[in-house]
Amino acid sequence: MNKLKLVVVGNGMAGVRCVEEILKLDPERFQITIFGSEPRPNYNRILLSKVLQGNSAMDEIIINDWSWYDENRIRLYTGETVVKIDSGKKIVETKSGIKAEYDMLILATGSSPFIPPIDGVRKPGVIAFRNMDDCRIMMEHAEKYRKAAVIGGGLLGLEAARGLLNLGMETDVIHNAPYLMNRQLDYMSAELLRKELEAQGMRFWLNANTESITGRSRAKGIRFATGVSIEADLVIVAVGIIPNVELAKSSGIRTNRAIVVDDYMRTSVADIYAVGECAEHRGIAYGLVAPLYEQGKVLAQLLCRPNEECPPYVGSVPSAQLKVSGVEMFSVGEIQEQAAGTALQMYDGIKGAYKKVTMADGKICGAILYGDTSEANALLQLVKQNAPVSALASSSAQQGAGNQDEQIAAMPDKETVCACNAVSKGTIMRCVVEDGLETAQQVKEKTKASGSCGGCKSMVEAIVSYAKRKGSLDSAAAAPICACTDCSHEQAKQAIMHGAYGSVEQVVSALGWKRKSGCDVCVPALRYYFALRTGDASKAQEGEPIGKAYVGMAVTVADESDPSSLPNYDARSLGDELGRLGRKLAFPTRLKAVVASGLHQAAGVLVHDIGITDSPAGWQIYVAGHAENPVRQGQLLGIAESYGEALELSAACLQLYREKAEFMEPLWKWVEREGLVELRETLFDTDYRLALHASFRGWEQEALA
Structure with missing residues (x-):
């Protein structure tokens, strides 16, 4: 079979990451050609400041060297700029006249430095800070000259200034706002940063506009x-970027600020796509690594699985975990005072640590951390979830840094540690415990964690160290039930399910509870696990809590049949049978299910724990919906052809939830923790599904016996 021709315009981080994802999914699908305007292979542009500061060599920031292209049979043209796209003939052409045919074309043209209209800005000695060549020019100037100035007090400008200081140059920073990094920081955190950088030797001119x-x-x-003037032999301009849209615009592709794309990164012209800083999705052009990598993943799925339903790209919550001149910082969401109020603000003068959490309409919408970023992941999740401010009281973010081992133990396995490369805590733990990796560097080589912006490097190192000390993935990844014990929910459950204990008191004694009487957190949990083991929930009425678990579940049946016609007995029977089977069973928390007789029945199928609806394709079964905060839309678990199969699959899922979930863990949260794909794979094992179904009906079978 002839391979499809895939051409990628741009050899930067976004375009090549998309190619990497394609190679993972289907390495034989495409004949790939990449055009790059720079005369070198793909490298990490974010780490240019490390090169300038002397912390990394040029070769050390290469992501994919020349051999990678050869090994994957990718034709790479370096030093070539594509200037023309003929979408009718499906051909691209470079400035030097090279032509390449394509079936699919990806535009990953990135962006260029914004050069403001300042008099004299084109003179020799004035450069931007964007690529390896800029780094070399700055290093060469540092050997000849003494004074430098940086126009721009954002992240890039400050990193350039730090590098120039390292090169031995006196450095002034000019910023047209009242405080530094005004897009990521508030006034207080910016002032802390300014004082630290001044102590390192930088000089600042704030609220200053450069005339010439x-x-x-x-x-x-x-x-x-x-009218004030300062001396500078080298001027660095670092005031922002402009998406490179000229190629797309001249080729008839729709552009706005950047190249306009839909939720699958498709442009306005068939078979042409765009990812990265040159792409504008729902009015936003992202300049951070994590969103660009997410876009590449979505596009790779679309190109390699054209006949399957692929998840769309729905946008990103911009966040940045930064390290400027040795100072760690984190910023996410809306942090400007004009758009958000303050929910929490703390400053530790001794440690030099500052934290601020912002809110809008009672929801957490942003956060800033300065000096100590150990709570970054917890705060990022709260912002992504649009969590209520009350969630701060119970989150690890509110509890403070505390013991790092306790923080890592409390992190869910699925919590993202490296946002740039979407690497979770569980993935890092498995690399150490199951794959035997010893260092954070080895983990980075395997997973790319900390390999992009490097902001999560300290957390990756901490998790690697923690995993090596604990030695067991299961025990290391699980948090204690409460302060009364070191046992996790899973450890206590397994002890009850497989031990000879007859009471809560015996379990507490045998497992070494610190507080022998327990508390109102652990005791109800243990009682629930006993009810799960014995199947005896007869002492409680349906819907009544056992501790903090519940017996039975609420099942609603919604019939959309025409009143003049016969009712949909299958829908009613399915709902009645599901409710009957579950009425004597203990569940981790209260459950709500609905069975609808048709697709158009307004029964809230997608906002119930279990939602089942009849359709021409069969019985569609949705799980993990939630109508209250946090709102969750149900996800399709599967489609059953018959009434009996629908009951079997639903009951098996509920039984698995009973066996695997922690007490008071909602079904939506359990599915999120386990993963929908993993859940499907488990339940589509016929023998195991039948066994789970039989267990769900166990009390009924015992009664018949």
Whole structure:
């Protein structure tokens, strides 16, 4: 079979990551050609500041070296700029005249530095800070000259300034806002940063507007709008970026600020796609690594699985975990005072640590951490979930840094540690415990965790160290039930299910509870696990709590049949039977199910724990819906052809939830923790599904006996 021709315009981080994802999914599907305007292979642009500061060599920030292209049979053209797309003939052409045919075309043209209209900005000695060549020029200038100035007090400008200091140059930073990094920080955190950087040798000119670059034949200084001048032999412009859209625009592709794409990264022209800084999705052009990698993953799924339903890209919550001149910072969401109120603000002058959490309409919408970013992941999840402010009281973010081992133990396995590369805590733990990796560097090579912006490096190192000490993935990844014990829910459950204990008191004694009487957290949990083992929930009425678990579940039947016709007995029977089977069973928490007789029945199928609806294709079974905060839309578990199969699959899922979930863990949260794909794979094992179904009906069979 002839391979499809895939051409990628752009050899940067976004385009090549998309190619990597394609190679994972279907390495034989495409004949791949990549055009890159720089004369080198793919490298990590984010780490250029590390090169400038002397912390990394040029070769160390290469992501994919020349051999990678050869091994994957990718034709790479370096130093070539594509200037024309003929979408009718499906051909691209470079400035030097090279032509390449395509079946699919990915535009990953990135962005260019924004050069403001300042008088003299094109003089020699004025450069941007965007690529390896810029780094080399700055290093060469540092050998000849003494004074430098950086226009721009954002992240890139400050990193450039730190590098120039390392190169031995006196460095001034000019910023047109009242405080540094005003897009990521508030005034207080920015002032803490300014004082730290001034102590390192930087000089700042805030609320300053550059009028011109002075000097006849080359840059010699900067004159401000106020008339004040400073000397500078080298001027770095770092005031922002502009998406590269000229190629798309001249080829008739719809552009706005960037190349306009839909939820599957498709442009307005068939078979042409865009990812990265050059793409505009729902009015937003992202400049951070994590969203660009998410886009690449979605596009790879679409190109490799064209006949399957692929998850769309729905946007990202921008977050940045940064390290500027040795200072760790984290910023996520809306942090400007004009758009958000303050939910929490703390400052530790001794440790030099600052934390602020913002809110809007009672929901957490942003956060800033300065000096200590150990709570970054917890706060990121709260912002992504649009969690209520009350969630701060019970989250690890509110509890403070505390013991790092306790924090890591409390993190769910699925919590993302490396946002850039979507690497979870569980993945890192498995690398150490199951694969035998010894160092954070080895984990980075295997998973790419901390390999992009590097902001999560300290957390990755901490998890690796923690996993090595604990030695067991199961015991290491599980948090204690409460302060009364070191036992996790799973450990206590297994002890009850497989031990000879006859009471809560015996379990507490045998497992070494610190507080012999337990508390209102652990005792109800143990009682529930006993009820799960014995199947004896007869002492409680349906819907009544056992401790904090519940007996039975609420099942609603919604029939959309025409009143003049016969009712849909299958829907009613299915709902009645499901409710009857579950009425004497203990569940971790209260459950709500609905059975609808048709697709158009307004029965809230997608916002119930279990939602079942009849359709022409069969019985569609949805799980993990939730109508209250946090709102969750039910996900399709499967389609059953008959009434009996629908009952079997639903009952098996509920039984698995009973066996695997922790007490008071909602079904939506359990599915999120287990993973929908893993849940499907488990339940589509016929023998196991039948065994789970039989267990769900166990009390009924015992009664008949």
